Amino acid sequence: MSGQGWIQIGLYFIVLFALIKPLGAYMARVYQGERNFLTPVISPVEKLIYLLAGINAEEEMDWKRYAKVLLVFNFLGFLAVYGLQRFQAHLPLNPAGMSAVSPDSSFNTAMSFITNTNWQGYSGESTMSYLTQMLGLTVQNFLSAATGMAALVALIRGFARHSTKNIGNFWTDMVKTTLYILIPLSLVFSIVLVSQGVVQTFSKPKTATLVQTTKDDKGNTVTEQVIPVGPVASQIAIKQLGTNGGGFFNANSAHPFENPTPLTDFLEMLAILLIPGGLCYTFGVMVGDKRQGWAILAAMTIILVMFLAVTEWAEHQNNPMVARGAAEAGQTVAGLSSAAGLPAGNMEGKEVRFGITNSALWATATTATSNGSVNSMHDSFMPLGGLAPLLLIHLGEVVFGGVGSGLYGMLVFVIIAVFVAGLMVGRTPEYLGKKVEALEMKMASLVILIPVFIILVGTAIAVVTPAGIAGASNPGPHGYSEILYAFSSFGGNNGSAFAGINADTPFYNTAGGIIMYFGRYFIAIPILAIAGNLAGKKKVPVSAGTLPTHTPLFIGWLISVILIVAALSFFPALALGPIVEHLMM
Amino acid sequence: MIDMLKPAVIIFTLLSILTGIIYPLVVTGIAQVAFPSKANGSIVVKDGRAVGSELIGQSFTDPKYFWGRPSATTGFPDNAMASGGSNLGPTNPALADAVKARAAALIAADPGNRLPVPVDLLTASGSGLDPHISPAAAMYQAGRVARLRGLSEDKVKELISRNTEERWLGLLGEERVNVLKLNLELDTIGR
Numbered sequence: 001m002s003g004q005g006w007i008q009i010g011l012y013f014i015v016l017f018a019l020i021k022p023l024g025a026y027m028a029r030v031y032q033g034e035r036n037f038l039t040p041v042i043s044p045v046e047k048l049i050y051l052l053a054g055i056n057a058e059e060e061m062d063w064k065r066y067a068k069v070l071l072v073f074n075f076l077g078f079l080a081v082y083g084l085q086r087f088q089a090h091l092p093l094n095p096a097g098m099s100a101v102s103p104d105s106s107f108n109t110a111m112s113f114i115t116n117t118n119w120q121g122y123s124g125e126s127t128m129s130y131l132t133q134m135l136g137l138t139v140q141n142f143l144s145a146a147t148g149m150a151a152l153v154a155l156i157r158g159f160a161r162h163s164t165k166n167i168g169n170f171w172t173d174m175v176k177t178t179l180y181i182l183i184p185l186s187l188v189f190s191i192v193l194v195s196q197g198v199v200q201t202f203s204k205p206k207t208a209t210l211v212q213t214t215k216d217d218k219g220n221t222v223t224e225q226v227i228p229v230g231p232v233a234s235q236i237a238i239k240q241l242g243t244n245g246g247g248f249f250n251a252n253s254a255h256p257f258e259n260p261t262p263l264t265d266f267l268e269m270l271a272i273l274l275i276p277g278g279l280c281y282t283f284g285v286m287v288g289d290k291r292q293g294w295a296i297l298a299a300m301t302i303i304l305v306m307f308l309a310v311t312e313w314a315e316h317q318n319n320p321m322v323a324r325g326a327a328e329a330g331q332t333v334a335g336l337s338s339a340a341g342l343p344a345g346n347m348e349g350k351e352v353r354f355g356i357t358n359s360a361l362w363a364t365a366t367t368a369t370s371n372g373s374v375n376s377m378h379d380s381f382m383p384l385g386g387l388a389p390l391l392l393i394h395l396g397e398v399v400f401g402g403v404g405s406g407l408y409g410m411l412v413f414v415i416i417a418v419f420v421a422g423l424m425v426g427r428t429p430e431y432l433g434k435k436v437e438a439l440e441m442k443m444a445s446l447v448i449l450i451p452v453f454i455i456l457v458g459t460a461i462a463v464v465t466p467a468g469i470a471g472a473s474n475p476g477p478h479g480y481s482e483i484l485y486a487f488s489s490f491g492g493n494n495g496s497a498f499a500g501i502n503a504d505t506p507f508y509n510t511a512g513g514i515i516m517y518f519g520r521y522f523i524a525i526p527i528l529a530i531a532g533n534l535a536g537k538k539k540v541p542v543s544a545g546t547l548p549t550h551t552p553l554f555i556g557w558l559i560s561v562i563l564i565v566a567a568l569s570f571f572p573a574l575a576l577g578p579i580v581e582h583l584m585m
Numbered sequence: 586m587i588d589m590l591k592p593a594v595i596i597f598t599l600l601s602i603l604t605g606i607i608y609p610l611v612v613t614g615i616a617q618v619a620f621p622s623k624a625n626g627s628i629v630v631k632d633g634r635a636v637g638s639e640l641i642g643q644s645f646t647d648p649k650y651f652w653g654r655p656s657a658t659t660g661f662p663d664n665a666m667a668s669g670g671s672n673l674g675p676t677n678p679a680l681a682d683a684v685k686a687r688a689a690a691l692i693a694a695d696p697g698n699r700l701p702v703p704v705d706l707l708t709a710s711g712s713g714l715d716p717h718i719s720p721a722a723a724m725y726q727a728g729r730v731a732r733l734r735g736l737s738e739d740k741v742k743e744l745i746s747r748n749t750e751e752r753w754l755g756l757l758g759e760e761r762v763n764v765l766k767l768n769l770e771l772d773t774i775g776r
Contacts, residue, residue: 254711262758325684334701500672
């Protein structure tokens, strides 16, 4: 990798870490109900919402009620997104005249967007009306992100409080997250995006006369270019900030209207990790020990850098099929060395303005979190370049992770790490003064095992059924990797894909929709159960026997536990796909 | 259940209006006033006619134009209504076949050019609409374009460097040449 590449990656982490503390501190103020600089503007709106909804903002919920209202609220989102797609032909804001989306695709997309997965079985520019994009998809970009953050804050309260049943009020957590955190950040970010060339309009697609006519695959002459536009910037901003990832266009953030310049690319990548990183600091503040937040952030960062190194290395290699094709035509490929102005490495599926470095960095960030947006096509990555994103999803998306969901997943790994360490030395495991006991361990085991189960069983079913096999577009082990990646993306609520897979079929739409549901709510509910149980416990004072959880030793231990669990669960499945493909190459 | 449903429906409706209607409308309002050209697709107008977008690639196959990135969009190359990549894996022989055809087309257009081919001219972009090529890919084609247009190679190289976009602040992204803008400028001076 060139010096330029190292500088860009370094700059990325520097800016990210500079923003984590101020944002984290701000979010802590929001969740603790303290005044902040936006209070004068937003507080009246917030109070009006509570008034109209007839809720008492001071009233708290136990974990069962919190979980019930979370599910009810998310189900409403499902109905809205499903209904908008089915009836969009008869609704306004449809200048391109999109027809109704099929039932199975609508089901899949609705599940995908309420679960913060944002898997796209459809192609946005040719499927969704502006109304569906805005009132269906953009809304869920906000609300699914807020749901994850609400559940996280409930869990943090479980650690921070003692001797109570209550873990907060879901309604106020949702409203505060949306009004104080997501909307202001998105508003600023979307204007910056437009200033760089991301489109934002309600006009119908633009038509331009081509400078040179071309031929379509039926041999007809094409003289015009139809250029789709739409309210894009407003959706892209929250798509990145809320670890959603569902693009306006099929090519997602590889599309020049979603990501036109290196600056937008940098900011969109920053937005992926921004809130998940900031929440670590928020956690530290809310549990009254900032070192705990920094320790978790350190573990996340170390794992991220390890995987980033693999992806960057792999993608800076030359694609053997490109060399072979050129040789067959009697040509050689430049780009074996990194001369000035010459991309060096695997450029298939990548954009010139981002180059290899930023494509690999994005791929790592988007799969470490549950974002799933792409600025290059993962399907065309080198085998090990594709392995790293896949394995990051398999880690449970706890490396920064989805907004809220990443940190609550990470805290489950912390519980397991503390428990295993406790077993080794024969002490009662405890974390942040709370004893880790049978219920916590049962729920933590569910959180670890459910994704493994649904990903592997889903993949297994797909590879033995004709409808599943039909999805693969590449031959050999790579085709299997496409299927494994799809189910990993469903189960992990990621949303990225080895996009050659033909997944807009009743089989994948239905199976995917169901798996996304389990991957989201069958994690969130055990998390809330842990929260409720922890909140009811007394605080154990720190003693000589307490395992400190902010030391480098514990950080290393936590990283080991995460990597070992993922390796044990997924190594056989990965061996059949990317690993064997690498060996064949 | 009913006691949950009422606040759920009301809060869902209000937050939907805020995030799904008011927020995009506010962004659109600001965007249309502050950045009207960019918000509407950075459309390039020549002789009063829209000839494309600065940000959306077009397919060039005529040897007297600079060629852009290969595009794997369905229907025809650089079909803006069907963005996407080839999604061909690194061990898929179909990728070698596609590269072979591209390399052969380049050599057929410029039989004397035995320089190594920059990799971005042989590989399909992620969006299928990549508006840029690398400076190396433009230089590789400079001799051909100069010859067919009766221009000096130095003149063409000067045009390339004028249309080269730098890294942001010299740091972010990669250097790149906007193919549509370069070709439009060529048309204004050459044959």
